[in-house]
Amino acid sequence: MEEKELEVKKDEVVSEAPQEVDWEIKYVRLQAEFENFRQRLRREKEEWQEIANARLLKEIVDIMDNFYLALESIKHNRKKDAIIEGVQMIYKQFENLLQKEGVTKIDALGKPFDPSVHEAVGIEEIEDGEDNLIVKEIAPGYLFKNRLLRPAKVIVSKKIEKGGRE
Structure with a gap:
């Protein structure tokens, strides 16, 4: 009977070994999936930041256009009040943009x-x-x-x- 018991125990040990390997494989896969998830989140965060920056930069470029027009007006127009009014309008645009962005x-x-x-x-x-x-x-x-x-x-x-x- 001892030989039979040994064979049964041997079968139990052999049957448990693949299960341990399965857990190790699952653990390694889970680690890889988590790392992929972290990298995807980082990429998505960078993309969202770029979109937000692009939107803000577009508004700043619009204001820069107005600065350019004001500078051109200074070259051709010597009226001090018109220049002051133009610069005040641009300042107000910047204030509104900053306020809108929080x-x-x-x-x-x-x-x-x-x-x-x-x-x-x-x-x-x-x-x-x-x-x-x-x-x-x-x-x-x-x-x-x-x-x-x-x-x-x-x-x-x-x-x-x-x-x-x-």
């Missing part, structure tokens, strides 16, 4: 200094008023969909003691 201007003037959205580029001493208020905006700051795109470059107030200077 870019908003940070309101800084007169607000308390906040290092998370403001970059202090100078200090202005004042006798009356509060400390750490923004008194001048050198360059506006912008948020892109509520994330900081660029901090506002500002000059901050510093209250001086009235008795401190003689």
Whole structure:
């Protein structure tokens, strides 16, 4: 009986070995499928970014055409008001484009200094008023969909003691 039992056990071991190989093959295949999936997602993400960039760039090119027309107008027309009006229109186009894309201007003037959205580029001493208020905006700051795109470059107030200077 022992020989018969050994043969049965041997058959069990032999029958289990292919199953282990099957799991290894399945694991390797799954890894390859996952890697292919990741590469496909990366390619699709790049394609979507290119489409979005192309759409935005087309709108910028349209605005550039208007700049060109304004420059041509300057060459032939010496009317200052017409030139100013043309440049203001182009500026407004850029503002509208940025707004449409989710870019908003940070309101800084007169607000308390906040290092998370403001970059202090100078200090202005004042006798009356509060400390750490923004008194001048050198360059506006912008948020892109509520994330900081660029901090506002500002000059901050510093209250001086009235008795401190003689």
